Amino acid sequence: MPELKIEAQRILATLVGNPEADFHEGQYEAIAALVDGGQRALVVQRTGWGKSAVYFVASLLLRARGAGPTLIVSPLLALMRDQIAAAERAGVRAVAINSANATEWDEVREALAADRVDVLLISPERLNNPAFRDRELPELIRRTGLLVIDEAHCISDWGHDFRPDYRRISELIAGLPGTVPVLATTATANSRVVTDIEEQLGSEVLTIRGSLARESLRLGVLRLADSRDRLAWLLSHLEELPGSGIIYTLTVSAAEDTARLLAEAGHRVLAYTGRTDNADRESAEQLLKNNQVKALVATSALGMGFDKPDLGFVIHLGAPSSPVAYYQQVGRAGRGSANADVLLLPGTEDKEIWKYFATASMPSPERATAVLEALAEAGTPSGVLSTAALEARVDLRRTPLELLLKVLSVDGAVQRVAGGWQSTGNPWVYDRERYRRIAQSRVDEQGSMVDYERSSACRMEYLALALDDPNAAPCGRCDNCAGQWFSTELDGKAAQAAEESLHRLGVPVEPRAQWPSGMERLGVLIDGKPAKGKISMGERAVEGRALARLTDLGWGGPLRELFAEGAPDGPVGQELLRGCVQLLKEWGQDGWSAAGRPVAVVSLPSRSKPQLIGSLASGLAEIGRLEYWGELSLVDGGPTGLRGGNSAYRLAGLWERLVPGPELSERLSGQTVLLVDDLVDSRWTLTVAARELRRAGAAAVLPLVLAQAG
Template identity: 55%
Template sequence: MVGVTSADPNISDLELSDAAAQPGAGGLREDAERLLRELAGPAARLREDQWVAIEALVVQRRRALVVQRTGWGKSAVYFISAKLLRAQGRGPTVIVSPLLALMRNQVSSAERAGVVAATINSGNVTEWDEIHARMAAGDVDVLLVSPERLNNPDFRDSVLPKLAADAGLVVIDEAHCVSDWGHDFRPDYRRIRTLIADLGSEVPVLATTATANDRVVTDVATQIGTDTLVLRGSLDRESLHLSVVRIPDAVQRTAWLSKRLHELPGSGIVYALTVAAAHDLADVLNSHGHHVAAYTGQTDPTEREALEAALLNNEVKALIATSALGMGFDKPDLGFVVHLGAPSSPISYYQQVGRAGRGTERAEVVLLPGHEDRQIWSYFASVAFPREHIVRSVLAALDTERPLSTAALEPLVELNRSRLEMVLKVLDVDGAVRRVRGGWLGTGEPWVYDTERYERLSVAREAEQQAMIDYQSTAECRMTFLRSQLDDPGLVLGTHCGRCDNCTGARQDTAVDDTELAEIRTRLDRPGIDLAPRKQWPTGLAKLGISLSGKITDGPETGRVLGRLSNLGWGQRLRPLLDGPDAPVPDEVFRACTIVLREWDWAQRPTAVLALDSGTRPLLTRSLAARLAEIGRLQDLGVLSLRPDLPPVSAANSAHRVAALHNAWETPDLTAVGGPILLVDALTDTGWTFTMAARQLRSAGADAILPFALATPS
């Protein structure tokens, strides 16, 4: 059975009454209160559910799941429990924590309470041996490990068994990541079930999260144990003032934010849905006098730490971030969170806005949704767990005795590197493969593709997306809406927060200055980005019958692209052009293309134009090439036609794509052309089509190939 205790939403920090302490626990409660004061200051007092959790872990050695809002004090529960257990002679506490930012904040918090903490993650590899030695000597109270470490062969086989045997407490932070139904499911987190199964009955387990609905709570609690104590409290945040500002045009939304940013309290976070949008927005805001910086999953780890510190110290007005800045970032006085584009789930939205107002009386939370949001959601959904035949091709390619590295396996399957790694991690947890030194082995164990489960997940994701759409248009209290999506046990239906735009009737003025709007549109509309050529052939091509390896010496020159589909400027016009019916290139787009070509710093001007054959946009591509030939007085070579016997090229994996495009075109004799050829396509993604076409054209006599495309996804 799963025991459930919900905190009274009216209970805040208070002194413990005599009746609250269990017999024999009074001294322990006093020690816990003392440790909390060391951690959080002299005025701090344990919340009732904090003590219930601590007592369950330290005295009863139970397994518990704590679902409480950001800022409630979940970390205090496990740091205090860790210290109390160490005082009883128990081993160190192991905390599985998903983000480096979270680890840094937690180590800092632990030090304030006299807890000796260390971390093992991808950012401190050089310190691992020293940390292992300190663990063996008993000098560490708390070890924080990233979930990825749990599946590292050396760590899993050498370190993890000892930790499981000696641990005083195991903590799973951001526990919604364990669940398929959670908004941030991570395959590595599934390895935690194995860790928990190996623990002795005397080792307590604590799972914590701020964002979990009933389905996630049940799933996580069941994975932790059969008698898990669940402590859930109200998710209401009295400091948050929620509002939605609807502005159809992306550039106008950017101008609105530029005008209002200085009015928002303190410093905060502005979330964008894509890396390109984050950089575009940061560029515009900085150019208009705002001190901001972009923070994405592509930001170097060292730079991330510096940017986090800058925001913590109010040295920037905002970080313009993707979801890479989310769980674990701890700034109690964060004054605002703005979303330029809506996340795909109300639960993930609440998790992100929960960063604001933890230690302030008021924080502004603003959502600026866009019509392009659904297309971005659709893209991310398209890279979810692949279909059964592709997964089985991974299993078939693996040996049970000779390990294959991910790089060696990639050419054998139709998956790119990131999706292949995700599949391997899931199969590893399912017992069908095993990660060892040198790569991956098949176990030979039977494996069943859970079609029903993946279909249920797809339906759930669609429901979450619709709920996010409903949040934007609802006339009810926005906080009540979000709390109901998280099945908040403290929610009384029909209540109103009295703070959101729907409750107060206060609406944001959407007007922007025409001059400023024009300046921003001009800045975002600057056409042209570089298209770097592929430099290295993918590994394993020989296994596909292609004798190419090492550096690419016969590919194209550096090319140019009009714009990214994901950016705030040209993305808004190129996306409908490429998603709509095939048609000749519009005049506005063509004029922008001529600007890109005029500013192209090529070593030698092209003498001819050639359009790539397109099965989806032949009219768009051919018309663009023809008009460029006419205005540039270039020889029009027509269309580089694909061989009629060639099957459709659909492989996402680099090696398979190269193999599919090898000698794929009917190439004319180009020896008489003389000079570079401008090779035109509507969309370029991986760069392999341009690479393989250029190689074939150069073998037919072309001097050089200059790739040009209207768009690239990111």
């Protein structure tokens, strides 16, 4: 046996805690290519195969030969935490630099300088952090003994739109000395993605690809009529599922609502979403690993990097938008056990959600041009603008603005510097063909997911073929191969509980408390001075209510239809009106936020849904035995701009364009009024309207809207 293999097996035994451990097919070949050959390698192997063992063993072997530390580019904090824990078991000194451990950065830098680090983990975004990029990265590249790109499919799929900074990795590779080995690993790459990764790794790439079928997984699809039945199925059968697991949903609100329903029924579950605090996420992950909860009800925020070898099941309430994404998520289950159950409960709303997310992250040429022009025209001496300053110059919300800046930065048109962003002066051309191609591939993937749901062929073989696995074959375990393994019965009490949960009323609408930055540029003045700082308590609304979110599983369905693009205006439906009446009743029982019972209803004028708002406001007034005082008046044609813009532009478009007319103003003195609108998004319309009503004499303003976006 070669001496290198003996040494590698000794490290592997320590890593896995088994003196008899041996390499899986392809593991040692990858290690030898990196350590002896200094090659560039791509490893495409199923989850649980042991890709991390390859780079940890190779790192220690290279370090023993005098190489510098390994640099691992990793996409998620959860992934980094698990990788560091695994490294420690093998005696690998691993550290990370990320947004969650800023207090440890100085210690990490000292350890790097003293050569006490074997592995450094960073996110792709760290490559564009000015301090790290300019001060630390050049020396790190000079010393790096091995570069690892974990979850390398992100180079292709995320790098093209969702995580633009993954596209920087090709530049990082190009800057490495030719003798430094490079390893890319993934479990979810079809032939298109493999080719893309190989091109970015450079010439003469060794690709080691194994079978992607997961023998431990038992797959199934259960098509139910609606959200009520899907939730009822969970209530009826959750405790029958093996061990502990993950329940995936497509939206944050669905995860939170499902977790609440299950918890109220006595199930030990927690919600896990992008809104969950980092510390709470870490705690929830540990509780699941310890089997102290039956399930985490999660969005895709819980994905790559979460490692629980004995995870017993994965359930999906709603389907991911592609077989590849689905394979990646179900791959959390059965990594270290012989059996795990995977069940998909597709929803009628899935296609609407896919459509939104398919293109939401792609830049538009108009927005990109606006950002570039704003930076070119920056009045600061260095031409640097912070993201907040850009929001007062470009009508884009913070998250899409930051994403667009990353795209422009990767394309070389702007650069991130201390204090913000700066134009490079380089021309930028919108790559229409590339984004058209990406958009079409998303549509094709969605069609493939629908085919998976309806297919009578082997489920695992279908997923393997979607990943272009040449070894794809029937599994003999899924519902199509071996027959339905799950019950379809719904307990009557469970169905009733699900029905009540879906029709639960009311989402709090928090009042705005702070004016946006940069209002002096947009002419929003209060007493001759730019609106700035806190909004006066005497000019705020109290906490309001929305009947539901557009993304809710229950009321969200009819509300999405009502506000769909091109949906006609008309009187409010009786079911929605009754829901609002019941919401008001419950709100009143809670004390109307200490504001007192309203004496009248006031509505906001609408150019798109005048019948809807008018009938809702007058209907509530009649049923609630309140007076209807009409709507606010439009000034100079009313608000400008569209929904979806950032706070600064939205406020500027509303400022002094909604006022109570003389007749309404005469009635307001000392009165509490109910302010009715159809859809709340940024909350600035309600904020401006409430301010005008309060300034005209209203003692309190209680906002009530049909739907809350998001």
